[in-house]
Each structure stands twice: as structure tokens, then as C-alpha cells.
Amino acid sequence: MARIVVIGGDAAGATAAANLRRRLPDEHEVIVLERGQWTSYSACGIPYWVGGEVRSALELVARSPQEHRENGIDLRTGVEATAIDRDRKVVVTDQGDVAYDRLVIATGAEPVRPDLPGITADGILGVQSIDDGQQVLDAIHTDPRHVVVVGSGYIGLEMAEACVNRGLDATVVERSETPLRVIEPQIGEHVADAMRARGIELLTSTTTSGFTVSDGKVTGVETSAGTLPADLVILGLGVTGRSSLARDAGLALGVKDSIVVDQHMRAGDDIWAAGDVVQCTDRISGLPVHAALGTHANKQGMVVADAIAADLLGEQPRLSFPGIVRTAITRFCALEISRTGLGGQTARDAGFDPVVATAETTNVAGYMPGAAPMTVLMIADRPSRRLLGVQIVGAEDAGLRIDAAATALTAGMRVDDVVMLDLAYAPPFGSVWSPVQVAARAVIKQLDR
């Protein structure tokens, strides 16, 4: 009989625990230590709750602590792990030691908080947990007028729109020339236009140097474009792994403080890690990356459970986590924006010789009612003609077309293979060449020039 302790009860941790419970005989113990009060919730849904599309945080919870307990998991909320003692095989918590035979670290990610004057003031919030979301909602209910979002990552942009939905003035400050740095500037321009059309003020090429504070509360954001009034500041600068426990326990950290794991998510002797806290491998470049997304967390939770069960039962693991291709999507200001694979710079950094083409097409056949424009950017490697990346921006029915591109990337297809794919066509769904194929033809035109 073994005792498995999981630190963290959101996507990765709860998935690992649930899969372990299903797979292992009852004599094994599965304990989850969650420092908050929530489990298995959709962090990605927080902006829609703050914006009012989702009525209650409870709706974001896929499985409550009580439901986990009914499934045979010893789920303990309000317990904060403070250290991992690998010699004694004990998790030290604010409520005493918890011994483990196998340990899973699923502590998630935390918003980047730059070391700027005033950063600790009240009203400067990151948005990573339901409690963070509640803080934003509480702030909104005190009737603020101006929200400033520092940085323009996905969560930052989604929160800016949520605040506008709630009647606030929103300003986004971004130090690059276009918002959403994980997309190419050509696509970012469309996002910038949509933000301005939605009434969000966007300051690009603008750096943030500090915050003005009064009575311990933020009153403004100091930027290279002057001081912006702010009753509420949201940090949209991305996240890093919440890995201090792992670091202090001597585990190896990689990109953005994420924990280095193997393909079975093993981080060390009897220790595994999963979710927003771990480092992933980019399947195209082979390089390490940090990507905090629920999709990876759920898969990794499954892989961890399989690895530990195999270890305890003396079997070979069935699953391994193959890495990611950095697929992402958002709906923002009436646009759908999606990406997969490498961008121009990341492709060059990985040693490819990228050729980039952009294609304009429509979401339905041009002659159908409601036809709306869509832009597809594609990046391929010149010598091998291999597909490296795709980015899409457009109206409805644009974004999810990224999935075929992500699959083609993963399979190592050349742009020529993409053109010959048998993709779905009927007039209500596009033109006879799928948007991704239109872009592939544009790339081929450049390659064959």
C-alpha cells in the first residue's frame, strides 16, 4: 500500500488524483493538498465570469472538493504546502507534515509581478485563480472608473474586454508595437484595430515604470506615455511556474521557473509534476518552453497518474506526454484569434529558414450571406518546405481552423501536403480551398518563385 500526495487541486492535480483513484486498488491512498477552497475549476473561464457572461464562479467548477471526496480522494482544502523534505519523504504544510510515498507537484503558475515602484499597492491584481477573479469583481463593485492592463497577453486582453463590458474605461499598455506578442505583428494589427473599435485604449511601444499610490491604494500607472489614472490595475505580463517548493527541494527548473520533467512527467525520485508549473517541449523546434494551459494540464495529469500507477503496480507506463506545438485561441472584441507552431523569430531562433505568407479569405463562400474576412498567416521552412506555424484572425468560424494546422504541424507535413489535404467544404463553411490551404498556396508561390 502506498500513499500518493498531490500538491494542488486544479486541472493537473485533480486530474492526476482522479485517474489514480480509478486506476489503483483501494488500499492505496490518494491525498490532495489544495491551499484554496476550489478544485477542478476553469481558470480560462475567469474573464467571462468577470465580464458577466458566466453568472457565478460555481459554474466554472467542474468538480468540487466534496465530489472529489465522494470519489475516494482525501481532498484537503485550505492546506498550504510550505516545503518538500525529500529525505524524510514528507510535505511540510501550515497544518503539519504529510508523509508521501509518491509525490505530484501541481502548484500551477503565478502572474509575473515586475519589480517596479508601487507594485505592492492594493488594486494591482494578477488573474490566475478564482480568488483573483473575485478580487477583481470586488474592485469593480466599488465603482472604479479606470482600469489599466499592463501587458497584452491573452488574460490581459480578455480582462480588458471584461472590464469594458462592466462599464469601465480600459487602457492596455504594451511595450511592443502590436498587442499579443505571441502573434506576428501583421495579425496583431487586426487585434489593435478591433480593440480600438471596441473602445479600449491601446498604448503600444509604451513601457511601464511604476505605479502612483495613495493611502496604500493604486491611483495611476507611470508609463513612457505619461501617468495614466487607474483605480484598478491588471497584470497581463504572462505567468511563471509557481515552483518555489520544487526549487527549494532541489528539483531542476527550466524556462520561466518551470519544473524540468521527462516524458512521463517525472521530476525526481518519487516526484512527478504536471500542469502550469512544468516545462514542456516544443514538438517543432525541440526546444523547452513554458505554456500554462488547461489542455496541457489535463493531459499531463493523465500521464502522471499512468506513470505512478505503472510504477506502483510494476507495469510499463502506457502514456507519455509528447510536448506541445503552442496552439492557442481566444475570442476578443468580436474577433477570433488563434495560433499554432512557431512565429518568424522563434523559427529563426530554432535554426529554420522561415518563409512567411499571408492570405486573405472569408469564413463562408464569398457569395453566401454573412461572409466576413479572415487573415491566415503561414510560416514554413524554406529548404524542407515543412509547415512551421499558422496564425489566424477573423470573425466567427475563423479561429478553430487552427486545429487542422496544429495537426498537420504535429505530423511534420510540408506545405505541399497541406494543399492536398482533403478538408471539409460546403458554401456555408468557406471557399473550395480551406483558409489554411489558401495560405499554404501563398507560401508555395513564394517558395517556387
Place this chain on the structure above:
Amino acid sequence: MARIVVIGGDAAGATAAANLRRRLPDEHEVIVLERGQWTSYSACGIPYWVGGEVRSALELVARSPQEHRENGIDLRTGVEATAIDRDRKVVVTDQGDVAYDRLVIATGAEPVRPDLPGITADGILGVQSIDDGQQVLDAIHTDPRHVVVVGSGYIGLEMAEACVNRGLDATVVERSETPLRVIEPQIGEHVADAMRARGIELLTSTTTSGFTVSDGKVTGVETSAGTLPADLVILGLGVTGRSSLARDAGLALGVKDSIVVDQHMRAGDDIWAAGDVVQCTDRISGLPVHAALGTHANKQGMVVADAIAADLLGEQPRLSFPGIVRTAITRFCALEISRTGLGGQTARDAGFDPVVATAETTNVAGYMPGAAPMTVLMIADRPSRRLLGVQIVGAEDAGLRIDAAATALTAGMRVDDVVMLDLAYAPPFGSVWSPVQVAARAVIKQLDR
């Protein structure tokens, strides 16, 4: 200098001609013989024109005969080819002989007209060309009350809905137990429910034995469920290759009278063929199939042009047509219906040992407003765990998810690989597991049972 003659001016023929014109020096002649008055039109758009969503047939025309002429193509409308004399290298037409050095047959497909009593009556129409669509519209304008669609292929169903949109009563007669025989019965049931909800009468397990005729005009359809009154009958029994010219010229015909071609679309000495008239290879089973779709026609038109240009210029062809995976999609009665790969029976016929699972999921995260159900059916091969086929039915944002499945099929992925794909996720676009992955997990559960 060579003269290339193309018989047929729609998708495949016009694409071949346009690509040849761009690729070849001016001294080569490109002639297109089109028996009708239209070129490069979207046959798939006809139901939406008949139904009133598209105002005019002109909107379906991507490039008119005059535009083709301005691009340097000798495009001749109203010229019907009646024979191919391979010894003399001449196309015999109703307006005299046209000599060729290289010939492309792009004569398209024709609706199946079963040899039943009364089949030649006025008012019994197939819908394959703009002229066919105009005949249906003319018939509708004579104020008919009852339309009967015999068979429930895509075009038949789309036309049934178009007629309901125009205020007619529509009945669909299908001899199988569920409509749309290219999808599995579990998915077909959803289609049947949607048809009935839309007010279309659906008679399944019903055979058609003939037509009642008065004054040369159809008045009813005789079926195993009795005689159905009909002012207008639409044939929805699928199509066969319009290949009599090719057959009479001694070219090999395959499935459903389609012309047998190699991967460069060559049908014989100095003769190529493309589009709805040719036989394709199913990339999963390796078996020959006939699939009349604009997507294939456009690709094949490109491949033909590349092959002939290479032949004339003494180069190696760059392109080949790799075959299809039978991807198809339609929007029908507020449903999106799509499919790719093999069905249960076609999988068994091809020597696979299929396992089938069905998953119920939603088009957006369950907690988002507007969440609507979606059903994904997946078929995999038991011993190899290879993905064989996927079928989807659901509300908006359901159908196009088939593209990732089609790409995964083409790449030969196993269901285990599908689960680990990095597909797009955000709450407005689905749950953390993409619908195709939910189905893959259901298949794996069965495989690992």
C-alpha cells in the same frame, strides 16, 4: 507549339486551363469546350440559390467565359463534344472537329436516374448544373405544392430544405433506415430528427417504384409507402461520372463509371482527366472510390495542368494527387453534419477490425451561454489503434472540427496520438478536451477494456 483541348469548363476544366495558361509560353494554345453557357461556377452553391440565400446564379460564377478569354484561354461555350477520335487526335463536336495535342476530359458527373416507369416525365429533375437549378426555380415559380426528393444524399437534403424555404411541402424518400447513407445510423438519427422538426416529411425504409404522370408531367411518386403527390421530383440518389465520351474512346472506367487515372491524372496516351468524372483512391483503405466534390476537382485541375506542362516542357511533374479521405460537410436544418474517413461497413470491407465509440459534448464550454450539444462518432482499427473515421453532428461550430480529424487520418495517427494533439482551447470554443479528443478517449476506453 502544342494545342491543349479541355472538355468541360467548370471547376476541374477551368482550373486546368487557367493553370496551363499561366504556366505555358504563349505559343501554346489552350482551348476549352463547354457545352453550357457557364464556367467556373459553384455547383455546391445551387441549393442556396434555389433556397433564396444567394440571389442570383451569377453570384455562383467565380470566373465567366469572358474573363477566361481575357486571360488568354480560347473558351468556347455552347459546344458539345460528341466523340474523341484518338487515332486522329480530334474531339468531334456538334460544331465540327477540334484537333488536340493534349486532351483533358473534365466532363463532370450526372445525377443517377433510375430506370423506373415514368422517369422521363417533365418535373423530375437532377441538380448538378446551374441550368438544372434554373429548371427547379422555374418549376417553383409555377406554384407547385409538393416536392418529393427521391434519395437522401447531400444535394437531395439541401434541395429539400431549399424547397421548404420557398414554401413547398417537401417529402424525402429513402430506402435505408436513416437519411444520408454516407453517415452512420447513430448520426443519421439526429439528421432525421432535425428534418422532422423543420417540417420535412421523411419516409425511411421506403423504396421508390415509379412515377405517376399526366400529360407528360409528373404528378406523383409510387413508393412502398403508397403514392405520394408530387408537382416536382428531385433526384437525390447521388451521381456517376459523365464518362460516355471516355468509354466510347476506349478509356478504362472504374467505380460508378468514373475514369481511371494515375496520380498525375493521366487516363491514356496524351489524355488526362480531372474532376467529378474521375475515380479517386481512398487514402485509408487504398480502394478506388468516386467522390464528386469541388475540392477534389480544383486540386486535380492543378495537377493536370502541372502534368501537361511538365510533359510539354520536358520537366518532371511537381504535383501528384494523393487521393482523398472522403471528407464532407453540410449545413442542413440548423445542424452541421460532417464526416471523414471510413464508416463501420467500409472499414470492415477494407479489412480493418473497427471499434466504434460515440461521445456527447458541447460546442462551447458547458458553462458558457449558448452551449449546444454535439455528437462525435469515431471509428478506429482494433489491432493497430489507427484512426479510421470520424463523423460529427451538432449545432453551429460543430462541423468544421472534422478538419483536424481528416488531417490526423491522413497522417495515419493512432487514437492515442489524437488524444495528445495540441488543439485549440478557450471557453468560447469548447471544453478543455476538443470534441474529437473526447471521442478518441471513448474509443481508447473500449480498446483498453
